[in-house]
């Protein structure tokens with residue numbers, strides 16, 4: 001979703017901010033803007049466009065600048081147009097603001113303080129700029145006016161503010177939306193995502209909620225909202241800039257699909273010492289003191305949770321429930337016994353999960369976050385963290401994070417159990433099987449061309465295969481825009497089979513011995529009604545005529561392999577249709593609004 005980058009220092013702020021914004025493109029956006037100090041006019045200039053950063057870049061005619069702030073907007077308040085794009089300017093023109101997040105009480109603030117003012121946009125952000133100006137017009141100095149404004153805001157914000165009368169200063173503020181301060185010996189960079197700090201900064205600090213920052217080119221000071229200075233500690237940046245490049249692949253999604261075997265091997269390195277699991281025993285003991293696990297997540301991460309539930313139940317004997325975070329946050333089920341909570345989030349910034357976390361912390365529950373981003377908000381605020389070590393995932397459609405989440409949660413389930421099989425060997429076997437499946441990735445293009453020529457499609461399966469069917473369907477719909485349902489195959493005949501007509505594509509997932517013949521019967525039922533069918537089957541369960549074969553593995557871990565063809569089907573379906581695979585329409589990578 002929205003992205004923020006700002007820079008002040010000896011290097012060219014224009015290039016640094018533009019590069020930073022480009023690194024955040026993967027998060028999804030619909031308009032972009034920048035404000036830069038222009039040495040020629042000794043003033044700030046402001047440029048905004050509806051559309052891509054390339055268009056913004058073309059409109060900037062300043063070559064060099066020591067200070068700039070930039071923004072990519074994913075519309076929440078008001079249409080996608082140039083007026084609503086950030087930065088926004090205050091009514092006198094003195095203050096320039098970029099903002100991520102949502103201000104819940106902006107209408108009320110408008111009514112109370114700014115009734116006589118004329119706004120040029122429909123955004124909540126413009127109210128912030130106007131309020132600062134309003135308090136300055138009541139004779140407060142700029143910093144005090146910003147602090148007073150911040151204390152009035154309800155909702156979430158990561159903000160950068162420029163005061164045109166102070167050309168060597170950027171103000172920043174953060175509450176509930178992420179904002180990181182990066183430092184090098186040539187300047188300070190501020191961004192809403194670690195990716196944008198690279199390669200400019202070598203150290204960073206993640207701002208806490210309710211903080212306000214004054215930033216000069218060689219130093220910054222962090223305050224709380226009462227203006228009291230706060231201590232902080234810089235951390236080295238532990239991320240490789242190259243890992244956010246596409247390399248030899250045409251799309252990040254294809255690259256990330258191919259990275260999965262390496263990610264599984266990396267997880268094995270991180271979580272095993274010889275054949276022993278490397279997980280903190282105090283952490284495992286804490287979990288064992290609880291009698292029910294609740295997994296909270298959204299989208300693909302929730303689908304990984306559905307697989308993890310089976311592993312926690314089958315291997316560790318822990319009753320486990322999986323909840324959609326946006327539902328759980330405001331419609332909490334009755335909790336009995338001693339519940340333990342696991343939040344799964346690739347980004348660690350999903351606002352629906354943050355809402356759950358706030359609620360759970362208020363009730364003193366113990367929460368673990370399983371995430372790809374160790375520095376993320378959900379990682380910092382939970383009681384325990386497990387990192388999935390997938391490396392930056394840039395494509396909006398999540399692939400390697402899904403398999404990494406399952407692998408890490410499999411290791412946790414195993415560590416909580418009395419199982420004695422060799423999990424490390426099983427997972428290494430899976431990494432090799434992934435390699436062999438991926439070698440044949442181009443075979444999926446003709447399959448997709450002959451199968452997916454309808455507006456809709458079904459994935460069906462039972463048990464773990466049903467869990468994968470849900471993820472397979474999400475992947476296909478989000479990038480190819482084919483309306484796809486993941487369905488429990490036995491449930492089809494209770495209503496949904498009415499949708500099957502001539503050539504409706506139905507793909508069955510068959511990896512579990514106990515349900516293989518039942519799923520096949522259900523597939524035959526739709527075939528008799530005209531469906532065009534395909535089975536994705538593990539080798540040992542293969543029947544005549546079935547050609548899409550998946551190497552055998554521990555059946556509980558089969559989702560790690562079964563999902564690979566479905567990711568490739570989604571990828572090639574979007575490719576054949578000519579869609580923007582890495583940045584599908586309407587979607588954002590990191591969903592930081594509820």
Ligand code: F6R
Nearest residue numbers: 299300301345346347350397398
């Ligand atoms: C789909 C996808 C989303 C995310 C969801 C949760 O491909 O990526 O469904 O899984 O928005 O995001 P995280 O895992 O960052 O909390």
